[in-house]
Amino acid sequence: MLSKSQIKLITSLKQKKYRQQHGFFVVEGIKTIKELLHSDFKLHLLFTTESFNINAKDEVLITEVDLKRISFLKTPNKALAIFKIPEFKAIEQSGLIVALDAIRDPGNLGTIIRLCDWFGVKELVCSKETVDCYNPKVIQATMGSITRVNISYVDLVSFLKEGNLLVFGAFMEGENVYKTTLPEKGILVMGNEANGISNEVEKFVTEKISIPRFGDVQATESLNVATATAILLSEFCRRF
């Protein structure tokens, strides 16, 4: 059975301020929930139409109709879980780090998290203006990758100021990435969808790189930030 206060809690978790207030976020779909159950994430409550055979006090069996009431999806997928937002974990300055400067689109952030997972990037550092990674649309797009990437929200300028790694950023006038020497360790900064990397962050970019355009002169002005991240991470990794 689903209580009124549970419905109220779940609905509130659509909004960042209530996620932060309660320290919870919502995950939907059996596959992704199972991935989180097998990770360090801590379950708060699971609402499901089919038992997962986990600790009975954590699991609430509900009807399809009830699931439809609480789901954020058009077509709910058998289960909805509330997990605890993990505590801040120190950022390890080893390997390649991806830093995001005000990425706004949940789909882009979700895709970038999946890319970090694919390319073995352990640390994703987001500016405070970046969309919340516990936004339900981001969680949906990550397909469970969120369990394998440490995501931190920081003051990006301070973070870059304090570090001593090379900082790479994509700029139109940057050096052709195909011809650039790329190290195993470093920070790759990706900028906002509309405005790119901000002026304050640009000051800390030590290596400006670019993805060459092969199309006509009038070809598209820019790549989508998620596809640009894909190409750049591939370039960093293919050499090792």
Next chain:
Amino acid sequence: MLSKSQIKLITSLKQKKYRQQHGFFVVEGIKTIKELLHSDFKLHLLFTTESFNINAKDEVLITEVDLKRISFLKTPNKALAIFKIPEFKAIEQSGLIVALDAIRDPGNLGTIIRLCDWFGVKELVCSKETVDCYNPKVIQATMGSITRVNISYVDLVSFLKEGNLLVFGAFMEGENVYKTTLPEKGILVMGNEANGISNEVEKFVTEKISIPRFGDVQATESLNVATATAILLSEFCRRF
């Protein structure tokens, strides 16, 4: 002034069957409309809150309120245009061709069209099951790139059967793309979001390639099709 029949026509163009019946599609936003006006696409009618100073009979000045009534967007952007769907143009078997096997998501198709434009791919060949490129969400995502890529909907199996170019396709067990010799001419097939390349199409893939995974063993199973296309096109182009 906006007539009832115009409103009816525009609304109908949300659906593929009416786009095909009328031979028209909708484009929104000043920037993208201007790109189409400067291309081979033929304008049927332009509805705008600010004159574009084009042929008066093609332009209908309307109010913001009227634009809101006809727009497919939450926040309409000053103009909505109806363009003619261009006639089928023969597929040139030169350079690199991208072929799509049942891509369903409009955002993915739009991103792939933009990538083709960026990497100078002139021909995009889609299976009949692929989402319609004149779908308003695709047009929105292409940001004008649709004017520079020739998009054809064909029976993909027949197309591959008749051609004599090498056919590349991404498979988990394929050869590491970073170590594969890639030609300047060829066909790159990208498969459906959930099922990959279909069995019938796989028979015509002469070169199976894969993007190596650098993450943990349990890392994400697959990349999004648009990001995989980005990485593979980058690999084809970076060598020339």
